[in-house]
Amino acid sequence: MGLAAVAVPGGRAGVRHGARRGQRVPRRRARLPSLIATLATGYAYSSLALVSNDNAPISSRPVQDLHGLTSMIDLPFGLPPVPKQFFTFLLPCAVLVWLLVNRTAFGRRLYAVGTNETAARYAALSVGGVRFRAFALAGLLSGVAAVVTVGQFASARPDAGTVGNGMALPAITIAVLGGVAITGGVGRVGGVIVAALLVVWLNAGILLYFEGSAGSRYQLLALGVLLIASTLLNAVAGRGRRRRAR
Numbered sequence: 001m002g003l004a005a006v007a008v009p010g011g012r013a014g015v016r017h018g019a020r021r022g023q024r025v026p027r028r029r030a031r032l033p034s035l036i037a038t039l040a041t042g043y044a045y046s047s048l049a050l051v052s053n054d055n056a057p058i059s060s061r062p063v064q065d066l067h068g069l070t071s072m073i074d075l076p077f078g079l080p081p082v083p084k085q086f087f088t089f090l091l092p093c094a095v096l097v098w099l100l101v102n103r104t105a106f107g108r109r110l111y112a113v114g115t116n117e118t119a120a121r122y123a124a125l126s127v128g129g130v131r132f133r134a135f136a137l138a139g140l141l142s143g144v145a146a147v148v149t150v151g152q153f154a155s156a157r158p159d160a161g162t163v164g165n166g167m168a169l170p171a172i173t174i175a176v177l178g179g180v181a182i183t184g185g186v187g188r189v190g191g192v193i194v195a196a197l198l199v200v201w202l203n204a205g206i207l208l209y210f211e212g213s214a215g216s217r218y219q220l221l222a223l224g225v226l227l228i229a230s231t232l233l234n235a236v237a238g239r240g241r242r243r244r245a246r
Contacts, residue, residue, distance in 0.1 A: 049158035058156040066151035114184025
């Protein structure tokens with residue numbers, strides 16, 4: 001109940017911001033790539049958060065109480081403990097997104113628009129409507145993830161996601177490594193989850209191997225190399241799919 005009570009307003013705020021971003025992309029006909037629109041609006045909202053709160057973190061009592069929502073849960077049979085958000089956030093969101101993408105008409109429309117926007121229009125699909133709903137749903141997930149992140153650190157920082165190495169590069173690397181095409185139309189939920197686990201383990205292993213602050217610098221190098229390698233592999237796989245389609 002506690003997570004639901006804070007996730008609802010957080011998710012509502014994410015939907016609002018995602019919907020605004022979705023309105024701007026299709027209406028202006030500027031052919032602005034979704035990735036660029038996401039990064040640009042993300043940095044704009046981060047700047048607004050910094051200015052509105054004078055770059056000061058929020059650590060009030062209600063915010064600190066959220067930390068209990070991300071405590072560790074002991075598993076039976078000698079298994080290592082798992083964070084509570086694995087069961088309250090990750091698994092439910094993964095299942096719901098998988099069902100939405102693979103078992104609904106909206107999921108098929110989403111793949112169609114991402115694969116070939118022109119063909120989707122000729123098929124009488126509302127390209128603007130599909131993109132609008134996709135941005136709104138992405139905003140919803142971002143809002144809920146923000147609530148979980150605030151609970152994990154017991155502090156709401158306006159520079160979260162941009163300070164240090166930031167979250168943009170790991171997020172893009174996870175998506176590409178999971179088989180998601182930057183141009184759209186290709187990708188699976190399971191691949192993204194496996195890629196997220198691999199990147200988390202990679203970052204943790206680098207921090208354990210290197211002493212001091214050197215680990216964070218090597219994390220950036222590893223993510224950059226991984227992003228380039230996964231992009232090349234996706235390009236090769238894409239050429240193979242096009243040959244088979246012929």
